[in-house]
Amino acid sequence: MFSVYGITGRVFHGTPGELDAVPALWPGRRIAPVGQQNNESANTFQLPLQGKVAQAKYAAQQQLDHERGPVFECRQIMRSPVITVAAGQSVQAAWQILQQHGIHQCPxxxxxxxxxxxxxxxxxxxxVIADGVAREVLQRQVADVMRTPVLSADPGTDVRHLTALLLTQHLDGIPILGSDETLLGFVSKTDILRAVSTEPALSLWG
Structure with a gap:
């Protein structure tokens, strides 16, 4: 299962097939500073394939997944703990955090x-990067340049479903959240490649 989070909290929770109904998710958009954006509402999102139709489609997909072979869940390959930055941090401070930990993105x-x-x-x-040092040109916070809303996945999500979204939506990684909306981990393309190289039983499709 997947969820979508914006500055007002969770605005979607459902199956991969229902994600197309979430406006502004593909591609991710940048927002004005926190506190200056218009209010978002979970009621804005109308999901397709209601009731029995959605249930039947999901059940059919689950059966197909079972026939394809062993299933790995996100909890098995995610990185934890997760490096994060705060929305109110300066862009320069966030850059230094990414460089310090050798990562290209973070929640x-x-x-x-x-x-x-x-x-x-x-x-x-x-x-502007000069001689490997970040020089702040504009006095901006992370909230000014981050992408939101952001897609997340449950720890029990099938890795194949997550991989398909990374490929089709040109994403580099997805945060993994628990049922209480606590950030548990992060799965990137690198994590999936590492799992494929070390776990021959892992079955993925694009």
Whole structure:
């Protein structure tokens, strides 16, 4: 199962087939500073394939997955603990965190809640790198350049479903959240490649 989080909290929770109904998710959009964006509402999102039709489609997909071979869940390959930045941090501070840990992206939290995802490419919209040192050109916060809403997955999500979304939606990684919306881990393309190389039984499809 997958969820979508914005600055107001969770706005979607459902199956991969229902994600197309979430506006502004593909591709991720940047937002104005936190506190200056119009209110979002979970009621805005109308999901397709209601009732028995959705249940039948999901059950059929699950049966097909079972026939394809062993299934790995996100909890088995995710990285934890997760490096994060705060929405109110400066772009320069966030850049330093990414460089320090040798990563290209990380989740963005506000008051402990997932509100976005930021990459080094996003941060470079407000920075100039000279001699390997970040020089802040614009006085901007992470909230000004992060991508939101952000897609997340449950720890029990089939890795094949997650992989399909990474490929079709050109995503580099997805945060993994627990039932209480706590950030548990992060799965990137690198994590999936590492699992494929070390676990021959892992079955993936594009």
């Amino acid at each position: 963005v939290l506000q008051d402990g809640r997932l509100v976005g995802l930021v990459s080094d490419r996003d941060l470079l919209t407000a920075l």
